Amino acid sequence: xxxxxxxxxxxxxxxxxxxxxxxxxxxxxxxxxxxxxxxxxxxxxxxxxxxxxxxxxxxxxxxxxxxxxxxxxxxxxxxxxxxxxxxxxxxxxxxxxxxxxxxxxxxxxxxxxxxxxxxxxxxxxxxxxxxxxxxxxxxxxxxxxxxxxxxxxxxxxxxxxxxxxxxxxxxxxxxxxxxxxxxxxxxxxxxxxxxxxxxxxxxxxxxxxxxxxxxxxxxxxxxxxxxxxxxxxxxxxxxxxxxxxxxxxxxxxxxxxxxxxxxxxxxxxxxxxxxxxxxxxxxxxxxxxxxxxxxxxxxxxxxxxxxxxxxxxxxxxxxxxxxxxxxxxxxxxxxxxxxxxxxxxxxxxxxxxxxxxxxxxxxxxxxxxxxxxxxxxxxxxxxxxxxxxxxxxxxxxxxxxxxxxxxxxxxxxxxxxxxxxxxxxxxxxxxxxxxxxxxxxxxxxxxxxxxxxxxx
Amino acid sequence: xxxxxxxxxxxxxxxxxxxxxxxxxxxxxxxxxxxxxxxxxxxxxxxxxxxxxxxxxxxxxxxxxxxxxxxxxxxxxxxxxxxxxxxxxxxxxxxxxxxxxxxxxxxxxxxxxxxxxxxxxxxxxxxxxxxxxxxxxxxxxxxxxxxxxxxxxxxxxxxxxxxxxxxxxxxxxxxxxxxxxxxxxxxxxxxxxxxxxxxxxxxxxxxxxxxxxxxxxxxxxxxxxxxxxxxxxxxxxxxxxxxxxxxxxxxxxxxxxxxxxxxxxxxxxxxxxxxxxxxxxxxxxxxxxxxxxxxxxxxxxxxxxxxxxxxxxxxxxxxxxxxxxxxxxxxxxxxxxxxxxxxxxxxxxxxxxxxxxxxxxxxxxxxxxxxxxxxxxxxxxxxxxxxxxxxxxxxxxxxxxxxxxxxxxxxxxxxxxxxxxxxxxxxxxxxxxxxxxxxxxxxxxxxxxxxxxxxx
Numbered sequence: 001x002x003x004x005x006x007x008x009x010x011x012x013x014x015x016x017x018x019x020x021x022x023x024x025x026x027x028x029x030x031x032x033x034x035x036x037x038x039x040x041x042x043x044x045x046x047x048x049x050x051x052x053x054x055x056x057x058x059x060x061x062x063x064x065x066x067x068x069x070x071x072x073x074x075x076x077x078x079x080x081x082x083x084x085x086x087x088x089x090x091x092x093x094x095x096x097x098x099x100x101x102x103x104x105x106x107x108x109x110x111x112x113x114x115x116x117x118x119x120x121x122x123x124x125x126x127x128x129x130x131x132x133x134x135x136x137x138x139x140x141x142x143x144x145x146x147x148x149x150x151x152x153x154x155x156x157x158x159x160x161x162x163x164x165x166x167x168x169x170x171x172x173x174x175x176x177x178x179x180x181x182x183x184x185x186x187x188x189x190x191x192x193x194x195x196x197x198x199x200x201x202x203x204x205x206x207x208x209x210x211x212x213x214x215x216x217x218x219x220x221x222x223x224x225x226x227x228x229x230x231x232x233x234x235x236x237x238x239x240x241x242x243x244x245x246x247x248x249x250x251x252x253x254x255x256x257x258x259x260x261x262x263x264x265x266x267x268x269x270x271x272x273x274x275x276x277x278x279x280x281x282x283x284x285x286x287x288x289x290x291x292x293x294x295x296x297x298x299x300x301x302x303x304x305x306x307x308x309x310x311x312x313x314x315x316x317x318x319x320x321x322x323x324x325x326x327x328x329x330x331x332x333x334x335x336x337x338x339x340x341x342x343x344x345x346x347x348x349x350x351x352x353x354x355x356x357x358x359x360x361x362x363x364x365x366x367x368x369x370x371x372x373x374x375x376x377x378x379x380x381x382x383x384x385x386x387x388x389x390x391x392x393x394x395x396x397x398x399x400x401x402x403x404x405x406x407x408x409x410x411x412x413x414x415x416x417x418x419x420x421x422x423x424x425x426x427x428x429x430x431x432x433x434x435x436x437x438x439x440x441x442x443x444x445x446x447x448x449x450x451x452x453x454x455x456x
Numbered sequence: 457x458x459x460x461x462x463x464x465x466x467x468x469x470x471x472x473x474x475x476x477x478x479x480x481x482x483x484x485x486x487x488x489x490x491x492x493x494x495x496x497x498x499x500x501x502x503x504x505x506x507x508x509x510x511x512x513x514x515x516x517x518x519x520x521x522x523x524x525x526x527x528x529x530x531x532x533x534x535x536x537x538x539x540x541x542x543x544x545x546x547x548x549x550x551x552x553x554x555x556x557x558x559x560x561x562x563x564x565x566x567x568x569x570x571x572x573x574x575x576x577x578x579x580x581x582x583x584x585x586x587x588x589x590x591x592x593x594x595x596x597x598x599x600x601x602x603x604x605x606x607x608x609x610x611x612x613x614x615x616x617x618x619x620x621x622x623x624x625x626x627x628x629x630x631x632x633x634x635x636x637x638x639x640x641x642x643x644x645x646x647x648x649x650x651x652x653x654x655x656x657x658x659x660x661x662x663x664x665x666x667x668x669x670x671x672x673x674x675x676x677x678x679x680x681x682x683x684x685x686x687x688x689x690x691x692x693x694x695x696x697x698x699x700x701x702x703x704x705x706x707x708x709x710x711x712x713x714x715x716x717x718x719x720x721x722x723x724x725x726x727x728x729x730x731x732x733x734x735x736x737x738x739x740x741x742x743x744x745x746x747x748x749x750x751x752x753x754x755x756x757x758x759x760x761x762x763x764x765x766x767x768x769x770x771x772x773x774x775x776x777x778x779x780x781x782x783x784x785x786x787x788x789x790x791x792x793x794x795x796x797x798x799x800x801x802x803x804x805x806x807x808x809x810x811x812x813x814x815x816x817x818x819x820x821x822x823x824x825x826x827x828x829x830x831x832x833x834x835x836x837x838x839x840x841x842x843x844x845x846x847x848x849x850x851x852x853x854x855x856x857x858x859x860x861x862x863x864x865x866x867x868x869x870x871x872x873x874x875x876x877x878x879x880x881x882x883x884x885x886x887x888x889x890x891x892x893x894x895x896x897x898x899x900x901x902x903x904x905x906x907x908x909x910x911x912x
Contacts, residue, residue: 089534388583
């Protein structure tokens with residue numbers, strides 16, 4: 001660090017630092033989700049932040065390719081770039097000559113590569129979860145970042161609907177543990193197909209389902225409504241009537257009566273196991289991820305907050321095909337942790353104790369009391385109680401500020417009297433109460449209550 | 457995903473996937489370290505994977521600049537690149553025109569930026585820890601990766617030696633909790649300075665200390681020994697004699713007697729608090745990180761394995777200067793988690809139970825017994841016991857293989873008899889013992905023992 005050029009500290013747009021209290025809250029969300037994943041037998045994996053560009057490109061459409069962060073090759077990277085394209089400043093043609101790696105765009109394509117690559121080392125059905133950052137060169141905006149976390153659980157290599165049932169249970173359990181009021185809507189891709197066929201819509205299925213999928217943002221009727229837009233796809237008034245009747249006027253039981261047995265059986269089986277969960281709801285209008293999903297689909301939204309999807313997922317059939325893997329069906333769900341954070345913050349759902357860093361701070365007046373405090377601290381730490389002594393000589397109010405700022409709930413004040421008597425001043429920072437206690441009595445007060453059997 | 461091009465799955469060189477059992481072991485290391493950091497009042501922060509190149513370049517020397525992974529700008533990135541340099545294929549001149557971001561190279565420069573940028577939001581002394589991947593475009597090799605984790609704890613804004621003492625305690629406690637036999641060597645940069653002055657070596661201090669730092673790899677005497685190399689720096693035989701006497705023949709107490717009071721006081725104070733720890737050792741030959749450190753320095757090595765440093769650190773004074781921050785002293789330690797993993801693997805130090813994913817697997821023979829198993833499973837999960845039912849209809853031996861592969865310790869077999877009697881076959885997979893038990897009896901067997909007061 002010979003020549004230090006002073007620069008103003010700042011971050012690339014669309015990225016964030018996390019303060020200690022933010023990390024504590026994010027960890028609370030991650031830990032809650034992980035504990036449920038593990039309870040259901042899912043195991044954590046990890047993959048590198050960057051993949052070969054060959055692995056990533058073509059998987060997310062043209063838009064996705066454009067949003068991939070590409071890493072410049074090391075060394076003399078221009079050496080083999082063609083002169084003509086350089087001269088033409090043809091950025092898109094040059095990229096493949098100067099970049100071989102890209103930051104991962106999601107956790108699904110890496111999973112696909114991983115499953116094929118490590119096939120012989122994995123236990124199938126492979127129940128894995130993966131939590132980590134992904135990167136997209138998207139225009140940053142409110143709630144939209146270039147670096148954000150994804151949090152996925154998938155089962156690979158099993159077509160059993162038990163997986164669909166358990167993933168629904170996981171959704172229900174996680175949001176309930178987080179204290180969030182949500183609706184978990186589910187539907188089946190096959191149901192959607194038959195649904196349109198029954199309405200006589202066979203030609204422009206994709207277009208029509210994409211439109212129905214927008215129903216929570218756009219009204220059905222009106223000049224720019226979904227109905228008009230569907231009609232613009234050549235759907236007749238009669239077909240549209242059938243469609244709207246099915247969408248809005250028909251009960252679950254009535255709907256089922258009109259569908260083929262195989263399709264109804266799938267939904268019935270899943271709903272028979274999860275239908276009793278208060279926040280789970282069959283929703284025939286849920287279309288989600290058309291090109292990708294082939295069976296059950298999920299979407300989760302908060303009930304009392306204006307906010308997009310907090311999670312989604314579905315069953316897919318071609319996960320490993322692109323890497324030459326044998327045909328394996330997969331089904332998975334995803335938690336939108338960034339939005340979960342925002343909702344919990346807005347509704348004040350984080351436990352207040354999260355921010356507590358240590359249980360107690362020892363403060364002191366001089367070298368002798370600092371040394372005495374340090375010795376007492378060792379006894380507290382020997383009980384595995386998180387604790388601190390203020391490092392260095394500062395005025396008492398500065399030391400108390402430190403406790404306040406770090407939300408440390410108790411302070412032990414050590415002065416001459418305390419050292420002489422062995423009775424230390426133990427102060428409760430939330431109500432100001434002070435007691436004179438021995439260090440053993442203090443330890444008793446600080447010890448955590450015995451863990452309840454439900455505790456993590 | 458219209459056109460799927462099949463490609464062979466592979467990773468960029470120098471990067472790794474992690475299998476579930478590897479993630480479990482890595483988490484064990486991270487969790488152990490985190491629990492100790494938290495016990496001592498350190499709080500976790502996070503920063504983005506990439507930083508502005510301006511933040512990173514010039515901080516790690518020329519070699520470091522070369523090893524930074526640079527991210528290609530989005531869009532038409534060649535637009536403003538100068539023609540002449542493109543035509544000359546001058547890679548190094550072009551880089552700054554086509555790349556503004558780089559992957560972080562360590563966690564220290566991001567800390568430095570973070571502290572200045574968030575100064576008003578942080579509590580000082582700022583005790584933070586940070587665990588995360590960093591990236592270096594290094595030539596990959598055995599134990600050397602392009603993506604690897606760093607794990608740092610630092611105190612910013614306090615010159616108190618209590619921090620040095622506590623960081624030494626943290627080292628001692630973490631390695632002891634991991635069951636690792638290590639030596640934690642410490643020294644003081646000021647001691648080193650005076651040490652050389654006393655030997656009459658004032659001119660080429662940096663060169664000589666760098667040589668002494670190699671003492672654990674290169675012999676002192678011999679044709680290519682350190683002594684000869686020191687002499688080549690213009691050090692006289694007499695000076696060399698004084699130096700070698702101090703290095704090899706003088707006890708700690710004798711050494712202290714010859715040094716200035718201020719320097720001795722620092723070491724004495726720290727050693728008086730940590731000298732009783734079995735694995736802590738004052739080592740006057742430890743030179744570590746010359747350009748950077750200004751006070752105490754640490755280095756940790758394993759005792760019975762051929763392996764480099766497992767951790768190191770020290771006090772530094774100019775952390776925030778490069779970002780225009782007010783003068784703040786810092787002191788920190790780092791854990792070499794990748795090497796810790798390798799040593800623990802080699803010495804078989806990971807607890808066997810780590811690999812256990814779930815406690816019990818329910819297996820079944822047909823649809824009816826699967827449904828029955830699913831209902832029993834709900835009772836087990838209601839007790840927060842991690843458990844699974846095999847999803848789908850497979851032969852019993854396939855289902856048992858699943859339990860074996862996932863190291864699930866117990867299996868419950870459900871067949872017609874079990875459903876009729878309510879007495880389920882409970883099999884211990886490690887010794888093969890089978891019992892007929894009700895689901896309530898099974899739950900009692902599976903319940904974890906009450907946590908000991910020392911348990912995490």
